[in-house]
Amino acid sequence: MKLTNIPAVFQAAMPVLRTIENAGFDAYFVGGSVRDVLLHRHVHDVDIATSAYPEEIKELFSKTIDTGLKHGTVTILYNGESYEITTFRTESGYQDFRRPDHVSFVQNLDEDLKRRDFTINALAMNIEGEIVDLFDGLTDLKKRVIRAVGKPTERFHEDALRMIRAVRFMSQLNFQVEPQTVAAIKANHQLLSKISVERIRDEFVKMGLGPNARQAFALFLNTELADECPDFKGKREQLNVFPQLQFSPTMETSLWAVIVLLLKLKDIEISRFMRDWKNSNAMAAEVQAVVECFDSISDHAPSDYELYQFGKTTLLNTIDVAHILGEPIDSKALVDRYTALPIKEDHELAIDGRYLIQAGVRPGPRLGQLLDIIKQKVISGQLENSEEAISKFLQALIN
Numbered sequence: 001m002k003l004t005n006i007p008a009v010f011q012a013a014m015p016v017l018r019t020i021e022n023a024g025f026d027a028y029f030v031g032g033s034v035r036d037v038l039l040h041r042h043v044h045d046v047d048i049a050t051s052a053y054p055e056e057i058k059e060l061f062s063k064t065i066d067t068g069l070k071h072g073t074v075t076i077l078y079n080g081e082s083y084e085i086t087t088f089r090t091e092s093g094y095q096d097f098r099r100p101d102h103v104s105f106v107q108n109l110d111e112d113l114k115r116r117d118f119t120i121n122a123l124a125m126n127i128e129g130e131i132v133d134l135f136d137g138l139t140d141l142k143k144r145v146i147r148a149v150g151k152p153t154e155r156f157h158e159d160a161l162r163m164i165r166a167v168r169f170m171s172q173l174n175f176q177v178e179p180q181t182v183a184a185i186k187a188n189h190q191l192l193s194k195i196s197v198e199r200i201r202d203e204f205v206k207m208g209l210g211p212n213a214r215q216a217f218a219l220f221l222n223t224e225l226a227d228e229c230p231d232f233k234g235k236r237e238q239l240n241v242f243p244q245l246q247f248s249p250t251m252e253t254s255l256w257a258v259i260v261l262l263l264k265l266k267d268i269e270i271s272r273f274m275r276d277w278k279n280s281n282a283m284a285a286e287v288q289a290v291v292e293c294f295d296s297i298s299d300h301a302p303s304d305y306e307l308y309q310f311g312k313t314t315l316l317n318t319i320d321v322a323h324i325l326g327e328p329i330d331s332k333a334l335v336d337r338y339t340a341l342p343i344k345e346d347h348e349l350a351i352d353g354r355y356l357i358q359a360g361v362r363p364g365p366r367l368g369q370l371l372d373i374i375k376q377k378v379i380s381g382q383l384e385n386s387e388e389a390i391s392k393f394l395q396a397l398i399n
């Protein structure tokens with residue numbers, strides 16, 4: 001098969017391929033970019049595989065970065081774009097179920113494609129736009145199927161992360177996982193425990209945010225991959241709700257907040273869970289805020305001061321989470337009320353701590369309390385946000 005309409009991202013990289021070929025080596029576009037162009041999806045990065053060794057590539061281009069020399073990868077900068085160029089390689093000969101420390105370089109593309117994870121990811125394209133398809137990846141693309149290259153168990157033993165990549169692609173691409181590949185995941189799910197949480201998390205988030213997330217999540221549970229993930233073991237009943245949600249999350253904060261709410265985690269358990277998944281402190285704090293906001297909104301109509309304390313981002317994220325969970329809340333009323341608040345941030349208050357000191361309040365805890373009282377009165381509409389009104393109120397309060 002030959003691609004006739006070669007998209008601009010590939011056109012831009014053609015001179016790179018030509019330079020390598022003119023030096024007497026083979027070079028192909030490989031991996032996700034070839035898959036995505038055939039699916040008419042946005043192509044984000046164009047990877048190149050070659051028979052040249054990294055040192056040979058470095059001689060051909062003036063700007064190069066040693067991004068993964070021992071894995072055979074050099075990044076080159078060309079015309080303002082960066083390209084990862086990797087020497088044909090195979091990953092056999094190691095048994096720790098993770099990416100190998102050392103790889104063996106091979107002389108031809110076929111050997112390189114054989115060690116790739118799925119048939120749809122084992123396609124290559126040459127400079128003419130001709131597709132190299134050794135494992136019927138084109139048929140699988142058409143049938144919308146994720147199928148391991150060769151024997152699935154061998155592929156998963158090479159890199160156990162591939163098992164969760166299968167459900168991730170199922171979600172992102174809206175594909176089905178082929179039965180033998182599913183069976184091999186079920187049989188080997190325990191190998192996932194060998195993989196670092198960071199790598200699992202990245203795939204899990206991509207799965208959770210894909211358009212087919214709910215169906216993929218069901219397979220993630222059924223294959224027992226979930227049992228190898230932090231804090232998910234024994235939580236089947238709670239997690240089973242995910243595939244039945246009204247909508248799939250589209251924001252990472254919402255994904256984690258939904259999971260935390262399904263698991264019914266509270267306070268310290270939330271921070272522990274977020275830490276177990278190696279999430280950033282910022283993400284953990286956001287999720288904690290959304291869960292608190294959700295609990296309060298589903299319990300009672302929040303006061304103006306509560307709305308102020310949640311803040312706009314948390315409020316909007318919480319509305320998103322409520323929508324996903326099918327929790328009936330009047331989001332329009334909440335947003336309207338938030339929009340109508342007299343102030344949205346502390347600095348919008350007509351007075352500050354310094355003003356209070358000048359008015360005779362001594363620095364200390366009392367000053368903070370007074371500021372809070374004033375802020376609450378202003379936010380609830382009982383006190384006008386002006387220096388004059390606040391000054392009058394203050395005099396009455398102090399005297």
Ligand SMILES: Nc1ccn([C@@H]2O[C@H](COP(=O)(O)OP(=O)(O)OP(=O)(O)O)[C@@H](O)[C@H]2O)c(=O)n1
Nearest residue numbers: 030031032033115116117118121122159161162
């Ligand atoms: N565990 C892995 C990871 C990657 N690959 C191969 O390396 C390519 C590039 O990997 P990566 O960028 O992680 O995935 P993509 O398929 O490009 O998907 P994405 O669009 O998310 O980058 C894959 O297509 C696949 O051929 C693999 O065989 N096994």
Ligand SMILES: [Mg+2]
Nearest residue numbers: 031032033045
């Ligand atoms: Mg990629």
